[in-house]
Amino acid sequence: xxxxxxxxxxxxxxxxxxxxxxxxxxxxxxxxxxxxxxxxxxxxxxxxxxxxxxxxxxxxxxxxxxxxxxxxxxxxxxxxxxxxxxxxxxxxxxxxxxxxxxxxxxxxxxxxxxxxxxxxxxxxxxxxxxxxxxxxxxxxxxxxxxxxxxxxxxxxxxxxxxxxxxxxxxxxxxxxxxxxxxxxxxxxxxxxxxxxxxxxxxxxxxxxxx
Numbered sequence: 001x002x003x004x005x006x007x008x009x010x011x012x013x014x015x016x017x018x019x020x021x022x023x024x025x026x027x028x029x030x031x032x033x034x035x036x037x038x039x040x041x042x043x044x045x046x047x048x049x050x051x052x053x054x055x056x057x058x059x060x061x062x063x064x065x066x067x068x069x070x071x072x073x074x075x076x077x078x079x080x081x082x083x084x085x086x087x088x089x090x091x092x093x094x095x096x097x098x099x100x101x102x103x104x105x106x107x108x109x110x111x112x113x114x115x116x117x118x119x120x121x122x123x124x125x126x127x128x129x130x131x132x133x134x135x136x137x138x139x140x141x142x143x144x145x146x147x148x149x150x151x152x153x154x155x156x157x158x159x160x161x162x163x164x165x166x167x168x169x170x171x172x173x174x175x176x177x178x179x180x181x182x183x184x185x186x187x188x189x190x191x192x193x194x195x196x197x198x199x200x201x202x203x204x205x206x207x208x209x210x
Contacts (some may be wrong), residue, residue, distance in 0.1 A: 003044065003077065006030050007047060008047045008086035009047060010187060012045065013045075017183035017186070018150070020101075030197065031043075033201050036182055036197060041204075051064050052091050054106040055108070074117045077119070080119050080126055081208060085131065087110070092149035092153055094147045104159035107163055111169060112127075114128055119131045125169070127169075127208075128185065129204065130160055130172065131171075131172045132161070132173045133153070138185045170203060174199075178195050
């Protein structure tokens with residue numbers, strides 16, 4: 001059985017825009033991914049609301065730092081066949097005040113940690129699929145928190161693609177498949193979870209069939 005770890009934030013957790021509730025497991029993109037891939041694959045969901053790439057959040061708590069939990073997470077689920085990394089939206093918050101290039105470099109820090117973790121099944125190392133989040137949409141309740149983030153979010157795909165290329169990772173620009181909900185400009189509606197799950201499944205099949 002293939003073991004695939006999906007490491008992300010609220011859009012991996014399954015946050016419902018407009019309500020703050022959580023989608024049912026089968027409705028989340030990770031659940032769609034599981035259905036598309038079938039019983040020969042085990043999808044491990046590791047989504048946390050507010051998770052950043054490498055930043056301690058002074059408001060929501062240091063535990064939101066994606067780097068601090070990543071290594072124990074990898075080692076607790078090893079051996080793994082693939083990691084899907086889907087982070088970066090929370091780094092756009094005004095309180096962090098970092099440019100898109102630094103968010104991409106922070107993703108690179110996580111990639112390096114994953115590749116050096118020893119958590120992969122294959123002797124050649126642990127394959128990784130990096131997903132760039134879709135650009136922010138029309139912000140409502142998050143407008144002040146994400147002030148200035150819209151422009152930076154549109155720069156992330158090209159910056160992420162460069163980091164993926166430098167580190168030998170597969171890459172998916174989620175913005176070519178989905179867009180953020182008009183309800184809050186950040187999260188994904190249910191039909192978009194389905195589209196993302198199907199797109200990720202296609203990439204995973206291609207990666208693991210090599």
